[in-house]
Amino acid sequence: MSHKVRVWFNRWFAVGYHYMNNIRHNPDGLEFEIYGTHRDAEHVSFQACDYTEIEPALPGDEYVAYCLDFCKRHKIDVFVPRWRMINIVRAIASFEAIGVKVVACTNLELLDVIEDKGNFYRSVEQNGLMVVPxxxxxxxxxxxxxxxxxxxxxxxxxxxxxxxxxxxxxxxxxxxxxxxxxxxxxxxxxxxxxxxxxxxxxxxxxxxxxxxxxVLEGHEYSIDCLASPTGELLAAVPRRKADGGRARLLENVPELIRLAEEVAQFYKIPYNYNLQLKYQGDIPKVLEINPRMSGGLHISCLSGVDFPYLAVKLALGHAVEKQNPEFGILASYVEQPVLIRKLEQS
Known part of the structure; x- marks a missing residue:
């Protein structure tokens, strides 16, 4: 592509700020323009964007029409959706027809299974993948x-x-x-x-x-996963709450990484997703799968795996090798002031 690659995040959490910056400051020197939309005109993620727009309040199908129009108006190359993901996936063919790569699980049937906890638990039980509570x-x-x-x-x-x-x-x-x-x-x-x-x-x-x-009484783990567009697991980083506060430990837990590999082989979820489990005694029991970047993914990136950037890189058709995360990392996080704008004094 001769122009900077245009990446759009729609109505993300505040941590989208970190993910956008991960993509912008990538180690390969690829150049990006970051687009962000939200209902909140002062959302902090906007501070990591080159272009921002306030989203209209629309029901599902009308919102998808807005998304398609946004992609056309701004010649978006890669769309990283969070809001209305199922509606967007239902219209995936329309996005593909205008050349937009969508960083999401585009298998609608699979997405319906993993986004509904009842459907997900039944699927896990029927296929003997993990222990459910x-x-x-x-x-x-x-x-x-x-x-x-x-x-x-x-x-x-x-x-x-x-x-x-x-x-x-x-x-x-x-x-x-x-x-x-x-x-x-x-x-x-x-x-x-x-x-x-x-x-x-x-x-x-x-x-x-x-x-x-x-109620599960043991340690809780979030396993941040990166997979190829066909679902091949490229990285799995178990991250657990190390105390009652903000400390997080990136930990090499072989049985959890093995479970992540088995889940990847069965469901073949692409790009970024998050598998949550919690122990009851010695048994890890599954809580859910989030088919998107998790809220704590920026901490898992301390393992050396640049999850947001690598997902976009995969969507663009570049090769990404199986990653070698660094474990044994204890981390936390603090609030950081971000200047939105200076108001005129009356």
Whole structure:
């Protein structure tokens, strides 16, 4: 390409700021123009962009039309979507027809499996890929009560989360000794009582599917993965919360890397994705797969694997060799001020 490669991020998290800079300051000296869009006119990721635009509030199909128009107007080469990913993947042929490389899992059937936790757990169980937590899928308060009784009868703690959600949205842990006043005066957290949960869920005849599952007590790992467009695993970096705060450890855990290899061989997810597991005793149990760059990927890049840039490089058709991550790295993160603009004084 004679011009700088144009890469677009749509409505990303704040950490998109880091991923954009990873791509810009790549070790190969490839030149990029970074485009960013968001509903928030002052979103911090805009500070890493060459061009920014405020997105309109649109439903799915209309939003896809906006994306296609944006790509045409700005001659985008590589699109890294986060917002409305399923809608965008449904229209993948339209993006390919105008020459846009989309850094995403473009297999719609597979994306529907891994983005829905109920579908994902059933797939994992049926194919014997990993151990899943004890869980129930519920749609009304009677089913919730049955699920709670079953899990507690086995001596397990209970938590729940919507089967379709992102990050920690909707995640709650039921505390048997919940003290409403103490919780009210404490820092905000995910705890809730059984009685409160039942009261809320009883207020409606049925609700969007919830996964009610055992609370896992061991270390939690996020395995950041990089794969070729055909799903060949090129890197897997296990990253765990090293304490109750912000410390993260990039750790060589052979059984987790083996699981990542087996998941890659079976699902063949391309580019960047994140596999989350948590231990119960000596058993790692799967939580979910995020088919995109994770919120902590910038920390995993300290392993020497430049995940965001390498994904874009792969999408452009360049060869990327199997990576050799460095492990045994303890890291943390701090807030860093980013100047958005100087306001005129009246």
């Amino acid at each position: 004890e869980y129930h899928l519920v749609h009304n308060v009677a089913e919730f009560k049955q699920a709670y009784d079953d899990l507690t009868s086995k001596g397990l703690g209970v938590c729940f989360k919507p089967t379709r959600s992102e990050g920690g949205l909707g995640f709650r842990v039921i505390q048997p000794n919940y003290n409403a006043l103490e919780e009210l005066l404490d820092v905000p957290n995910v705890n809730i009582s059984y009685e409160q949960t039942v009261q809320i869920l009883s207020s409606i005849e049925s609700f969007p599917e919830l996964m009610v599952m055992e």
